[in-house]
Amino acid sequence: MLYSIVLAFCFISLCQCEEPKSCSQFYYVDKLLEKMIRNEVKGETLEKEIANTNSNVQLTLDELKRERYNFKNEIMEFKILMEDFKIKTDSIKETMESKLIELKTEKTMSTPNVAFKARTVKDKNPQTGETLIFQDIMFNNGKAYDSSSGIFTVPVNGTYLFTIHICVNPGKDFYYGIVYDDILNTSGLFSDSSYVKCYTADAIMQLDVGQKVWLICVNNRSSGNILEERTSTASYWNTFSGILVHV
Known part of the structure; x- marks a missing residue:
């Protein structure tokens, strides 16, 4: 509005001027107005750029x-998935x-409890x-x-472990053999020249129902070779044991 009034005033002043020289003072006003117009145009352009x-x-x-909103949603979805994964993992673990x-x-229920242990040898000087x-x-x-025969009869098919523990007098020896159905499975020699010694041996066998296992003297080279004694100061036990370890 101010710009329009100034422009009108200058136009009237120019029209009243009779000679160019007398109007020279308005020349600067005109230049000033041109500059103002250019600045206004620039200002409008700048305003548009700013806008x-x-x-x-x-x-x-x-x-x-x-x-940011989508990222928050993705994080929430990820947390839900992790919770679901944890629930499923815990469920699988429990199962x-x-x-x-x-x-x-x-x-445990399918494996019968078959096990025995016996002691006290009836004949301490067994023959071959x-x-x-x-x-x-x-x-x-x-x-x-069977404690009357010394024989173990297999009640269930499976793998068995048999163990013997024999005490031998000084200077004596005992050749043992663990057999099943008259077949020698494990054998060896227990012997010491100076002291009473007790020895242990074992045998693992895969057996069927009805097969029989027992301990024999393989070779008797002397008398009084097995010691069995229970006193207040020492105990020498001879034992024979077996257990079903797997069916």
Whole structure:
């Protein structure tokens, strides 16, 4: 509005001027007005650029807000997935532990309790080929060991572990053999020249129902070779034992 009034005033002044020289003072006014017009044009252009810049900045801010919102949603979705994964993992773990317990229970229930241990040798000077009979039964789960014959009769197909413990007099020896159905499975020699010694040997066998296992003297080269004694100061036990380890 001010610019329009100034322009009108200058136009009237120029029209009233009769000679160019007398109007020279308005020349500078005209130049000033041209400069003001150029500045106004530049100002309008700058305002448009600022407006465009503000618009772009606003668009960028809006886009950043949308991305931030989307990022928050993605984080929430990830947390939900992780919780779901943890729940499923815990469920699988519980199921596996339960199955493992069931398998152990089934295995325990499916494996019969077959085990025995007997002591006290009936004949301490056994002859070659003689079966050693252990008279005193300490336990006999499955009732498979016969203390009158010294023979163990297999009640269940499976893998068995048999152990003997024999004490030998000084200067004597004992050739032992653990046999099944008259077949020698394990043999060896227990001997010491100066002291009473007790020795242990074992045998692992895969056996079927009805097969028989016992301990024999493989070769008797002297008399009084086995020692069995229970006193207040020393105990020398001879034992024969066996257990079903797997079916």
